[in-house]
Amino acid sequence: MTEAHAVPAVEAAALAPAGRGLWSDAWRRLRRNRAAIAASVVLALIAVAAIVGPEVAPHAIDAIYWDRVDAPPDFANGHYFGTESNGRDLFARTLFGGRVSLALGIAATLVSLVIGVGWGAIAGFIGGRVDAIMMRTVDILYALPFMFFVILLMVYFGREPLLIFVALGAVSWLDMARIVRGQALSLKRREFIEAARAAGTGTGAIILRHIVPNCLGPVIVFATLTVPQVILLESFLSFLGLGVREPMTSWGVLIADGARRVETAWWQLVFPSAFLAATLFCLNFIGDGLRDALDPKDR
Amino acid sequence: MSAPLLAVEGLRVGFPLSGGLLGRVRTLVAVDDVSFELAAGETLGVVGESGCGKSTLGRAVLRLIPASAGRIAWLGQDLGTLDESAMRARRRDMQVIFQDPLAALDPRMTVGDIVAEPLRAFQPDQPKAERRALVEDTLRLVGLAPEMINRYPHEFSGGQCQRIGIARAMVLRPKLIVCDEPVSALDASIQAQIVNLLRRLQREFGIALLFISHNLSVVRHISHRVMVLYLGRVVELAPTAALFARPRHPYTRALIVAVPVPDPVVERARAHVPLGGEVPSPLRPPSGCAFHTRCAIARPACARDRPALETDGARRVACPHWRDGAG
């Protein structure tokens, strides 16, 4: 009789490295993706610049220099990106605009995460009439013309920054809810969900403990793609003059102003646009990297 | 006499299928008029080919899918009268093991969390240490090292995953486990480990098993009684030894003959007259006796009259002509 017989059949696997979850596997794959890692670094730099930049910039965002209207970039006087048509420093304003755009993007995405995941998971898992009612609601909201909705809000409540955020959050969760519902529908048929039901786990606990964690892969990927969507949407609103209010600014506002004066003052368009473009690129690279890392089968 | 652990009477499970141009709803009857009893500590094997409704039957017994008609009684109490929360409380005594061992485990949960899931559902206030001790104890019981508690399902082989599934089913020490093809996805050497484990657990804890499988060899080995299904109906139900030694229904006979025996001397001496045709679609079941289209001893009446399940001592058979073919 050898040693092997005394030990339960299964312990051979104990030799393998300890508990490696799907998340740590995904993290390992993500680290190997150079584009995604580089994008994360760049995005982190942009975020840090947006957070601390306006404080350490040589000029305040609302300081008006009448003698330097539409001045080109000049390192000597601290207007690194030049000034805009009201004689305010573009460097400080670009970084501050980044703060607003990123904050809006992240906040609206968080709202869409919370509402969308909850809504989709409940609709998909419970199914039947509940599903029908919940998803028709989503369809109706989809059908509302977005601009009409925003203008209506503005008319009733005035131009509040909070409103923009509410409006953006209110539309961005619709896609999320649909994605999560689809995931929940397919998860519902998996045997481990049946096993959980047979084990006596209640509906709420199944949604929280099984459905939501198993949806998270696609959800995270979609969230990284929602942030740029929201930033673009805000830019669009600002472009139409429905965005944030002066002296606050955002990338969208700056680009809108810059676009009008591109023939005489190129820097007013180029700098904010470069920041916005870099951010969007980074988020898309990160999203792609996450998708590959979380779902290696799809490659 | 006290009520059996589980008594199923006239169980019928239909799935509505929307189809047809006019949105006419057709019904796929997966299980039709199935009745049986299961005593405490007994193993009832359920065999049949694809489409015979054996997996549906297992899920319907656990009320994981609703029955369209019939009665399922647990120790004499009709489960159909229970509301959702009372039914959930009942689940404490009835657990399930699935065919695909990996698919039955949530990939995002650790082994410890998976096995503890029924505990969380039924004893939510149990102290953590006590719960952990019980989980480790159960892992040991099914031949797994308790140190594996923090690992994830994908790190384990099929046989080990099936042990984890059995641990989850065993952690509440239930009275009934529905085993849905528990060894079909496993290799022969692992299959024997799992079959032996189930037999041992049954001996030690007096669990009743509803053992669903298409593998007649395994069913013969593990069951006390065997029920043969064909297109959702019971064609024969008998004690295992009697069923395999003297099968009565022509379908049972064909099924047993079709299983190859791993012994060339025996296998080559056996009569090989394979049953013709294949299982008809459950959407369009044949009239009368559903088996008449493939039956060697069928007569015209078989296409017309549905045979009743006749009881003869411990045996039941749904064929009025079985004596003719016994040969």
Place this chain on the structure above:
Amino acid sequence: MSAILAIRGLTTRFATPDGEVAAVSDVDLDLRAGETLGVVGESGSGKSQLFLSVLGLLARNGRATGSARLDGQELIGLAPESLRRVRGGRIAMIFQDPMTSLNPFLTVGRQLTEGPMLHRGLDERTARARAIAMLERVRIPDAARRLNQYPHEFSGGMRQRIMIAMALLPEPDVLIADEPTTALDVTVQAQILDLLRELRASMGIATVLITHDLGVVAGLCDRVTVMYAGRVVEEAPVEPLFGAPAHPYTRALLGALPRVDADGAHDLVAIPGQPPNLQRVIEGCAFAPRCAQADARCTATRPGLRAHGAGRAACLRLPS
């Protein structure tokens, strides 16, 4: 007797993100003309990968070395184009799932006539006539009409018959059947086995039957090769292999099987543990950790295949 297919020292490795996996290691195997050879083993034993290597059908990360000669013609390292001709002509294959090999968008008749028309220059009428004859041979009733149907209009058993017909059409010298009945219901499996038995008697094609089911082997094969962890552990004519298995793994496997013709009063003799991880280099006998007879020698020295009785076995504990 001469071997129609002679495999020598065949080794197949797969490059995976977690390291190299040796799926097949140093396999020698002969298929003789007219015989049916059973290749048995559990999942991961390398039984399928062995023949995929021979046929040049490995996944992209796999690489085969060694030799496999079909009537003297080396197949390992042959140009893909020449290998394709071999596969469509002298060697034919049947797989577990017929739907992977049948195109769902083409009629069965089209799929059965296209090859012969293309490769052998048959005209359509001849090709069709031969397809009908072959379908009748695999006992598909009403063959002429069914030629115009699509694969999904056939049942699982009928599709497997079509696969067999398609494999046999080019009159191959070697037929490789990989788990041909595993996906089928037991009564349909019996029909297909019956058909294979009859074709063997009437056509005499040398056949490799890859399966995990020892019952199927017992009924159909002349000789049996048992594989474990990528290596051949035993090879013998069917009766001595089942009657007096030499290798402890073969013996244990037979002991672990429940039988439909025996009652289950006693426990099965399960094999403890599980097959080894093929990413690691195995020093001695791969089965030693699970073997009741193993001693220190077994974990240190790798046993080679040696003649034993009517066959060969790879076990150090056998008397030489």
